[in-house]
Amino acid sequence: MQVLSIEGLSFGYTHERALYDDFSLTLAAGEIKAIVGPSGAGKSTLFELILGNLRPRSGTIEALPASMVFQDPYSSFHPTYTVLNQIRDVADTAGMARYLDDMGLDEALLHKLPHELSGGQLQRASILRALLMKPKLLLLDEPTSALDNVIQLDVMQLLLRHLGEVGMLLITHEIDLANWCADEIVEIS
Numbered sequence: 001m002q003v004l005s006i007e008g009l010s011f012g013y014t015h016e017r018a019l020y021d022d023f024s025l026t027l028a029a030g031e032i033k034a035i036v037g038p039s040g041a042g043k044s045t046l047f048e049l050i051l052g053n054l055r056p057r058s059g060t061i062e063a064l065p066a067s068m069v070f071q072d073p074y075s076s077f078h079p080t081y082t083v084l085n086q087i088r089d090v091a092d093t094a095g096m097a098r099y100l101d102d103m104g105l106d107e108a109l110l111h112k113l114p115h116e117l118s119g120g121q122l123q124r125a126s127i128l129r130a131l132l133m134k135p136k137l138l139l140l141d142e143p144t145s146a147l148d149n150v151i152q153l154d155v156m157q158l159l160l161r162h163l164g165e166v167g168m169l170l171i172t173h174e175i176d177l178a179n180w181c182a183d184e185i186v187e188i189s
């Protein structure tokens with residue numbers, strides 16, 4: 001099942017500088033593709049285009065429902081509401097129990113405020129939130145770069161266990177990580 005199809009995409013914030021010129025990409029459920037490229041190349045912009053927050057200058061983007069995991073888990077949660085409340089805001093938590101063990105998360109943790117969790121715990125909660133939204137496409141914007149090395153691997157393995165259900169695009173600066181997990185590496189220059 002194809003979850004994303006981008007054909008002939010052109011886009012730039014200004015007319016002088018095109019970030020994308022006739023760019024195409026497809027992604028199927030069960031696939032993970034890494035998006036790599038220098039700072040400022042347009043990697044995050046691609047996600048904004050896929051989410052429909054920006055409109056292509058030309059070309060088409062067809063995406064099944066997507067959810068996103070950001071680099072810094074503390075900035076992806078509001079500091080003064082419990083983690084669980086913020087998951088409930090956007091997702092049905094009825095099926096949550098079956099994920100918790102796999103994520104190494106105790107439900108009691110979710111009743112806490114974001115800053116009471118470690119970076120790794122909170123990033124796992126943000127993955128939980130993203131998965132409970134039942135996406136077909138998961139957009140990962142450097143999901144492990146704010147975490148220390150040991151936890152990075154944990155979080156990546158956790159994500160990969162859910163690959164069967166969705167297709168994933170992973171923005172990363174770490175070429176080793178891309179080589180390790182991706183079916184294909186897409187270079188944005």
Ligand SMILES: Nc1ncnc2c1ncn2[C@@H]1O[C@H](COP(=O)(O)OP(=O)(O)OP(=O)(O)O)[C@@H](O)[C@H]1O
Nearest residue numbers: 013014019037038039040041042043044045046188
């Ligand atoms: N809203 C905006 N308006 C104008 N220009 C923008 C806007 N957002 C980003 N840009 C510019 O577009 C270019 C691409 O930005 P983008 O954030 O997509 O790059 P990136 O590849 O994700 O970079 P990084 O690896 O540093 O996160 C940059 O030159 C940036 O300054």
